[in-house]
Amino acid sequence: MNFGPMQFFLYILTFGLSIGLCAIGVTTSYRMKLVFPENHFSSLFYFQAFSFIYGFYGIWGIIISKLIMNNLSISENIIENIILLFPFLGIPFLIASWYLQLIFTFELKSIKTPRYFPILFFSVFSLAFLGAGLLFKYFLDGNISINLNDIIKSILLLNLLISVSSGFLLIVIPRRSVVPVDFLRRIALIFILAPFSLIIFYFLSGSFALAGIFFVLFYFITPALVSALFFLNEKPASVRPQHFDSLLSLCREFGISNRECEIIREICDGKSNREISERLFISLQTVKDHSHRIYSKTGVSSRVQLVNLVNEKIKPGPTPVKP
16 A cells, blocks of 8 residues: 555545544434433444444554555565454454444334343354454464455445444334334435445445545444434433423424323323223334333333323423323
């Protein structure tokens, strides 16, 4: 990788943009994590954090080390051997981000993660990492040949598998989500298209210099974009109106559906889940599912908190809601 003056300037600019995107993504998701402690923003925050850590270590580590070592009297072979360490040793961060991306997906679809899932996931990837470590040892001993492209291609393919799986889970699984369906489809589209874009930019980087810069930028843009979309959709409490004229206005602000709004009204009237199911002609499990989504969207964890929220947020009227 030989840097001309213009390309050097573009990479410096890209590095600054990467830091900015990282700051925007992490601070936004962390803010929402604090505002909605019962919601799905913890997994989003940590998914982004591990993704950005790998981005700076596994991607910028390669670029910066090449930039430095190309100006030193070091053979190309030694440079290639050294920079192989960056994407390889950063893989644990990437594995953690993949796991949290799947957990984030499950939470968006109100899917309870099986107890065995973390054990199965990390067992499979730990064995794969150990196997890759043995191959790397043989490479250092000179028994096999591995180049940087082999490692990056493998990582990109695994990233494609995880991200596309997350995207299709969001679209295909019939369970109702904790966010509006149209919004969920936008998130799914990002998860599906982003890894394909990374692969395209990577393969173009060999013949198109700017493709390498687009590859780096797109890696950092994707998590930040997910965070920004959720911020616009969820609106933390500090930017929500302090009071609403009606329950309907409150429901619209929190992205609550008409059916969920009916259930809130029944809960505030003191109805039990069974009474709500009989009154609205829906199953008891459907009432529980709706209630769970209402809690997630409003950031509460119980009926009492929900009723208190309604009483606090709706302007007093002639018939105040009673818990």
